[in-house]
Amino acid sequence: MPDGNDTTINNLDHSPHNIDAEQSLIGTLLVNNEVFDSIDNIINSEHFFDPVHARIFDVISQKIQKNALASPVTIKPFFENDGALTELGGANYLVKLASVAISSFAIKEFATLIRDMAMRRSLLNLANDISQRASTMSVGQTAEDQIVEAEQALYNLSNLGKENAGFKSFVDATVDAIELANKAYQQEGNLSGLSTGLIDVDKKLGGLNPSDLIIIAGRPSMGKTALATNIAFNIAKTNLKKAQDIKNSGPSLSSVVGFFSLEMSSSQLAARILSEASAVPSDQIRRGEMTEAEFRRFVEAAQQLENCTLYIDDSAALPISTLTARARRLKRTYGLDVLIVDYLQLVRPASSKDNRVNEISEITQGLKAIAKELNIPVIALSQLSRQVESRDDKRPQLSDLRESGSIEQDADVVMFVYRAEYYKEREKPGENDIEATLKWQDEMSQLHGKAELIIGKQRHGPIGSIELSFESQFTRFGNLVKSYQSQSNM
Numbered sequence: 001m002p003d004g005n006d007t008t009i010n011n012l013d014h015s016p017h018n019i020d021a022e023q024s025l026i027g028t029l030l031v032n033n034e035v036f037d038s039i040d041n042i043i044n045s046e047h048f049f050d051p052v053h054a055r056i057f058d059v060i061s062q063k064i065q066k067n068a069l070a071s072p073v074t075i076k077p078f079f080e081n082d083g084a085l086t087e088l089g090g091a092n093y094l095v096k097l098a099s100v101a102i103s104s105f106a107i108k109e110f111a112t113l114i115r116d117m118a119m120r121r122s123l124l125n126l127a128n129d130i131s132q133r134a135s136t137m138s139v140g141q142t143a144e145d146q147i148v149e150a151e152q153a154l155y156n157l158s159n160l161g162k163e164n165a166g167f168k169s170f171v172d173a174t175v176d177a178i179e180l181a182n183k184a185y186q187q188e189g190n191l192s193g194l195s196t197g198l199i200d201v202d203k204k205l206g207g208l209n210p211s212d213l214i215i216i217a218g219r220p221s222m223g224k225t226a227l228a229t230n231i232a233f234n235i236a237k238t239n240l241k242k243a244q245d246i247k248n249s250g251p252s253l254s255s256v257v258g259f260f261s262l263e264m265s266s267s268q269l270a271a272r273i274l275s276e277a278s279a280v281p282s283d284q285i286r287r288g289e290m291t292e293a294e295f296r297r298f299v300e301a302a303q304q305l306e307n308c309t310l311y312i313d314d315s316a317a318l319p320i321s322t323l324t325a326r327a328r329r330l331k332r333t334y335g336l337d338v339l340i341v342d343y344l345q346l347v348r349p350a351s352s353k354d355n356r357v358n359e360i361s362e363i364t365q366g367l368k369a370i371a372k373e374l375n376i377p378v379i380a381l382s383q384l385s386r387q388v389e390s391r392d393d394k395r396p397q398l399s400d401l402r403e404s405g406s407i408e409q410d411a412d413v414v415m416f417v418y419r420a421e422y423y424k425e426r427e428k429p430g431e432n433d434i435e436a437t438l439k440w441q442d443e444m445s446q447l448h449g450k451a452e453l454i455i456g457k458q459r460h461g462p463i464g465s466i467e468l469s470f471e472s473q474f475t476r477f478g479n480l481v482k483s484y485q486s487q488s489n490m
Contacts, residue, residue: 016120017049018113025110026053027097029060030071035104036064039111047118052084056094072098122157126150151325193377194255194338197234199479200466204455205413208338208377212459213368213410215344217382217401218417219389223451224381225264226272226475227417228340231379232257233273235338236308255337256309258330260323262346266312272475273310277301281473309334320366321350331374339370343381344407361406368410382407384416394423398456414457419470421447451477 029036045061048054059078063070072094079085085093102110130150134143193207208214208231218224235255261269275282278301280294290298311330318326323341330336341347344367349359364380371378384400396416401407408414424447429436451470455463469478 015049015124016117018117019050019053021110021113021117022048022050022053023097024100024102025107025114026056026060027099027101028104028107028110029057029064030075030094030098031101032104033064033070035107036061038104038108042108042111043115043118047115049117049121052082052088055079055082056085056097119157126153126157129153148322148325151329152321194235196231197237198231198466198468198477200468201453204461204464204466205458206461208379209460210375210377211372212377212412213364213371214377214379214413214415215382215401215407215411216379216415216417217384217396219384219394219396221422222417222419223470223475223477224417225269225342226470227453227477228259228342228379228381229269229272229475230276230477232259232310232338232340233276236305236310237277256311256330256335258327258336258339259310259312260318260326260339260341261312261314262316262318263342264314266314269312269314273305274298274301275474276476277305279474282475283473317346317348319348319350320363323347324366324370327370327374331376336374336376338376339374339378341367341378341380343383345383357406361410364406364410394418394420395452395454396456408457411457412459413455416452416454416456418452418454419450420452421450421470450480 025039040061045054045058048057056075056079059075060070063075068074072091076091076094079090079094089096130146130153133146133149193205193209193212195202195207196205216224216227235257259269264272271285272282274280275285278294278297280290280298284290284294285298311334313326315322327336327339344360344363347363347367349362350366352359367378367380370376382401384396388394388396388400395418398408398414400416401414421444424440424444427440429440431437449469449471451468453466453468455466457463467480469480470476471478
């Protein structure tokens with residue numbers, strides 16, 4: 001092993017580096033080109049501390065990738081006019097590198113070490129950059145902006161430190177598929193993803209699966225936010241019960257839910273969830289019109305849920321870049337298993353675009369990127385265009401999505417919340433028309449307390465309609481008991 005200090009490479013400073021490892025790795029490549037494939041996804045020339053080593057590695061890489069031999073003799077012509085290499089001994093230095101080759105089995109460890117040193121140097125540079133930016137006042141950039149930029153840079157740096165995935169063999173992919181199927185088989189309800197708490201929805205979707213972007217759309221008053229809060233509550237409640245059932249279980253049992261509430265305040269959202277949990281009507285909570293028993297139930301529900309892993313961010317009009325940075329921060333700090341955004345049209349693009357379609361496209365692509373990057377399901381609520389109201393059949397469809405092209409294209413699942421009772425209630429005939437009133441009352445009784453969740457698109461499964469129960473006083477969706485099920489229980 002050569003002594004890194006016997007060369008005049010750079011004026012060595014105190015930055016983390018390991019010259020010995022760089023020399024040994026390059027020497028091994030010069031002796032055995034075949035080991036290049038084992039480190040190609042770990043390091044590149046930018047990871048080397050010594051610029052000469054970086055240039056040598058770059059030439060070696062190019063030669064090998066062109067199926068040409070890379071040896072001290074074949075790469076020598078590329079460094080005839082390289083003054084820095086000449087100072088180190090020119091061609092003799094290349095031969096010296098080859099003489100300190102290590103075992104091919106150890107080359108991955110050396111590559112990882114070189115990359116780690118490079119990451120540490122980048123971290124120090126980033127810290128200095130953050131310090132300089134923080135000490136410089138700028139009219140166009142607030143401290144909050146600088147924090148977002150710093151988090152973005154830090155997260156990008158952490159991703160650069162990971163090995164590139166590259167191709168997977170079919171055997172590896174098969175193992176992953178079997179593990180996914182086994183996970184679904186072992187779980188109650190045979191789910192591969194997180195349970196929504198709604199049995200028929202889980203059956204159709206297989207639960208909420210990692211890397212999926214799920215759109216829940218609907219017209220105002222259909223219950224989009226209610227459904228999203230119900231799902232968030234169901235996940236938090238289920239995992240809170242697991243944590244309570246198993247003592248000293250640690251935080252890993254609980255699924256962490258992140259909720260961006262861009263329309264409602266965190267207290268309003270919490271009140272909705274507590275209304276469902278305590279079975280106290282939400283309008284009574286809002287007005288403070290509760291009986292002693294109801295208030296006691298409300299407080300008890302709050303106490304039971306105080307340890308649930310549900311985090312709410314109620315900042316208004318967040319740019320997609322800030323939303324992404326905060327999701328990463330939550331994942332890094334507490335973990336993150338599902339993210340909910342209420343709602344999509346209130347998210348701002350990182351920069352103003354020439355039209356709204358392009359802005360929505362940037363936002364949906366950003367949400368899909370979060371789902372893939374953090375390996376979590378992302379649920380985004382979306383408004384529908386007014387054209388729904390002009391049709392006789394007001395069941396929504398994909399073309400009703402605002403800026404439907406980008407939303408439909410980027411989403412893995414698109415679901416529509418539809419309550420026929422809402423529209424039928426507004427068709428009440430005049431009091432003098434007794435026959436029409438009786439017919440209307442009969443139709444209302446059939447629709448009362450029911451809702452539909454229409455799956456308009458699903459990349460990995462069937463589409464169709466799911467019937468749910470809906471209790472408007474608690475803003476609560478639930479599993480609808482079918483007639484045959486109720487008869488069998490009698």
